[in-house]
Amino acid sequence: MVNQVIEGAGSATRVEVALPHPTVSRSARIERLLESERLLAFVLLAPTVVLLGVFIAYPFVMGVWLALSSTSVGNIGKFVGLHNFVKAWNDSIFQTTIRNTFFYTFWATLFKLSLGMWLALLLNRHFRGKRLVRASMLLPFIIPTVLSTFAWRWMFDPTFSVLNWLLYRTGAITVKLPFLSDGTYALWCAIVVNTWRGMPFFAITLLAGLQTVSPDLHEAASLDGANGWQRFWHVTWPLLKPVTIVVVVFSIIQTFSDFQLIYVLTGGGPANSTHLLATYAYQIGVMAGLLGEGAAISLFMFPVLFIVVWIQLRYLRRLEGA
Amino acid sequence: MIERRWKKWVFFYIPLTLFIIGTLFPFYWMAITAFRPDAELYRSWRAANNTPFWTLQPTLDHVKDLLAKTSFPRWLWNTFFIAVASTTISLFCGLLAGYALARLKFPMAGALGTGIFVTYLVPPTLLFIPLADIIRNFQLGNTPWALILTYPTFLVPFCTWLLMGYFKTIPKELEECARIDGATRFGAMLRIIFPIAVPGILSAGIFAFTLSWNEFIYALIFLSSPERKTVPVGVVSELIRGDIYFWGQLMAGALLGSVPVALVYSFFVEYYVTGLTGSVKG
Numbered sequence: 001m002v003n004q005v006i007e008g009a010g011s012a013t014r015v016e017v018a019l020p021h022p023t024v025s026r027s028a029r030i031e032r033l034l035e036s037e038r039l040l041a042f043v044l045l046a047p048t049v050v051l052l053g054v055f056i057a058y059p060f061v062m063g064v065w066l067a068l069s070s071t072s073v074g075n076i077g078k079f080v081g082l083h084n085f086v087k088a089w090n091d092s093i094f095q096t097t098i099r100n101t102f103f104y105t106f107w108a109t110l111f112k113l114s115l116g117m118w119l120a121l122l123l124n125r126h127f128r129g130k131r132l133v134r135a136s137m138l139l140p141f142i143i144p145t146v147l148s149t150f151a152w153r154w155m156f157d158p159t160f161s162v163l164n165w166l167l168y169r170t171g172a173i174t175v176k177l178p179f180l181s182d183g184t185y186a187l188w189c190a191i192v193v194n195t196w197r198g199m200p201f202f203a204i205t206l207l208a209g210l211q212t213v214s215p216d217l218h219e220a221a222s223l224d225g226a227n228g229w230q231r232f233w234h235v236t237w238p239l240l241k242p243v244t245i246v247v248v249v250f251s252i253i254q255t256f257s258d259f260q261l262i263y264v265l266t267g268g269g270p271a272n273s274t275h276l277l278a279t280y281a282y283q284i285g286v287m288a289g290l291l292g293e294g295a296a297i298s299l300f301m302f303p304v305l306f307i308v309v310w311i312q313l314r315y316l317r318r319l320e321g322a
Numbered sequence: 323m324i325e326r327r328w329k330k331w332v333f334f335y336i337p338l339t340l341f342i343i344g345t346l347f348p349f350y351w352m353a354i355t356a357f358r359p360d361a362e363l364y365r366s367w368r369a370a371n372n373t374p375f376w377t378l379q380p381t382l383d384h385v386k387d388l389l390a391k392t393s394f395p396r397w398l399w400n401t402f403f404i405a406v407a408s409t410t411i412s413l414f415c416g417l418l419a420g421y422a423l424a425r426l427k428f429p430m431a432g433a434l435g436t437g438i439f440v441t442y443l444v445p446p447t448l449l450f451i452p453l454a455d456i457i458r459n460f461q462l463g464n465t466p467w468a469l470i471l472t473y474p475t476f477l478v479p480f481c482t483w484l485l486m487g488y489f490k491t492i493p494k495e496l497e498e499c500a501r502i503d504g505a506t507r508f509g510a511m512l513r514i515i516f517p518i519a520v521p522g523i524l525s526a527g528i529f530a531f532t533l534s535w536n537e538f539i540y541a542l543i544f545l546s547s548p549e550r551k552t553v554p555v556g557v558v559s560e561l562i563r564g565d566i567y568f569w570g571q572l573m574a575g576a577l578l579g580s581v582p583v584a585l586v587y588s589f590f591v592e593y594y595v596t597g598l599t600g601s602v603k604g
Contacts, residue, residue: 031506031508031509032506034506034507034508035506035507035508037426037427037428037507038428038429040422040426040507040508041422041426041428041431042428043418044418044419044421044422044426045418045419045422045423045434047414047415047418047419048415048416048418048419048438048478048482049434051411051415051471051474051475051478052437052438052441052475052478052479054456055453055456055471055472055474055475056441056444056449056475058456059449059452059453059456060444060448060449060452062452062455062456063448063449063451063452066451066452066455118337119341122334122337122338122341125334127334127338131591133338133342135588135591136342136345136346137341137342137345138587138591138594138595138598139345139346139349139584140345140348142532142583142584142587142594143349143580143583143584144535144536144538144553144554144579144580144583145536145538145554146536146538146554146555146557146558147352147553147554147557147575147576147579147580148348148349148352148576148580150352150557150572150573150576151348151349151351151352151355151573151576152348154351154352154355154567154569154572154573155348155351157569159364160363160364160365160569162351162374165374196344196345196348200345201598204595204598204599205598205599205602208595208599243602246602247602250443250601250602253443253445254445256445257445257446257447257448258447259447259538259539260538260539260554263538263542263558264558277447278447278539281447281450281451282450282539285451286450286451286454286543291451291455294451295451295452298447298448298449298450298451299448301445301447301448302448305443305444305445305448308443309440309443312443313436313439313440
């Protein structure tokens with residue numbers, strides 16, 4: 001006999017009725033099976049695990065295999081050991097690429113953090129139109145990177161650059177700056193654009209962190225005679241540190257693996273001087289069709305990402321433990 | 323008093339104004355270029371009568387050319403369709419997985435949670451070469467499904483993470499009450515918890531939508547025919563002919579390609595910000 005619970009309409013009393021038929025609808029039977037916590041968890045997690053397994057874990061394993069093989073487009077390669085890694089390591093463009101990637105990540109993250117912190121502190125004050133300003137500040141982060149980077153590329157145009165016009169008119173320069181036609185300039189331009197795009201992410205997440213800092217603490221510190229900088233350093237910063245670390249980790253991962261910004265702004269040029277690991281892997285693996293070598297180059301990202309993620313996990317564990 | 327006002331200008335108004343100008347100027351420049359006639363666009367930068375910051379003869383030529391002579395409307399539709407489809411799949415997976423990780427006790431729960439978090443941190447640029455091979459083997463190359471199925475690789479971990487956090491804030495008692503009233507575990511999840519989680523679902527959805535609209539490298543590699551492309555890829559690969567940049571058209575494309583996502587954002591700013599700040603909370 002199956003007991004089914006029927007709720008009386010309009011009353012809170014429950015009546016238990018013994019149904020004459022032992023058959024229940026199929027969906028009800030499935031729901032009953034799912035009363036087991038393990039089974040339900042299995043069913044709920046299955047789509048995610050399958051999807052991530054097929055499109056992340058499997059490609060990862062295949063990427064390692066490709067990197068160890070001489071595969072190219074239309075040619076199933078054979079196992080060549082670490083040949084691709086060694087070849088890349090001895091390639092002078094690759095060496096520049098590695099240097100660029102660290103340089104780009106370091107400076108862009110530093111600028112994003114300091115400017116983002118500054119903007120968050122400004123936005124944490126009360127002023128008219130604050131919501132509008134905050135919403136518009138996030139625009140660079142919302143607008144597709146490729147599209148906004150095109151606007152920057154046009155602003156850095158060798159002949160018609162508005163920035164050159166501005167600097168010339170204000171008397172800061174007498175000759176045009178070679179924004180994208182000189183390797184060193186071009187990498188700094190990319191850092192500027194990356195900072196412009198990523199800074200709002202820092203500002204808004206840090207602002208959310210700032211808003212959890214109680215004003216009473218600041219008041220108490222003021223009464224004790226602390227000045228603005230001391231209040232920031234001794235009251236705000238310790239409370240903001242956890243969220244800052246997480247944001248910095250996210251940003252390092254994204255900046256280190258950046259592709260679209262360089263692809264649009266410089267395409268790795270002039271003369272391969274501004275490649276990052278991702279753009280160089282694209283050039284070798286997709287444009288030149290050398291899948292094995294390309295996969296090896298993108299796998300050079302892995303150790304750095306691994307260390308960063310490991311630090312992040314350790315840090316989260318410690319927070320949970322505390 | 324005067325000194326205080328002076329200080330407020332130096333430490334607050336001036337820096338904030340500079341931040342606003344710096345943030346918004348590229349968009350202003352994008353817009354003004356889109357409506358500026360070619361004759362004015364390509365005028366020497368030292369010309370005496372150069373007025374770069376506004377235009378006296380605004381024109382719709384670039385927009386018209388873009389809509390009539392390229393597949394731009396098609397790209398917009400593709401991008402929209404792919405973004406909505408991959409967001410829906412990701413929300414579905416994220417909701418179920420987030421609930422399981424937040425509420426259910428089962429062996430390996432911790433390891434699975436960590437595993438999903440780690441995939442959250444895997445950047446698409448690490449795996450695009452083997453993934454392109456897999457897409458080819460699955461016969462998905464040059465179809466929207468190549469993107470609809472791969473975008474969830476970076477959206478699902480994010481949605482799971484965000485919704486798991488959201489579920490943890492919903493008191494367990496609500497479910498327990500429903501179960502005492504005879505609801506099954508599955509029923510309580512579906513009819514009690516999911517409706518309460520709607521704000522969280524909306525945050526995750528908006529954020530996932532903007533992320534898929536922004537995606538570039540997979541779309542660049544997996545799609546080849548011009549009419550299948552998304553806006554970012556179409557603008558890059560079809561609006562530059564040879565080495566010649568048609569800046570008017572390019573900026574018109576950038577502007578129109580940004581409008582839909584900016585509109586969605588402006589309607590749901592608060593949800594977006596919740597998604598953004600939630601995305602980095604442990």
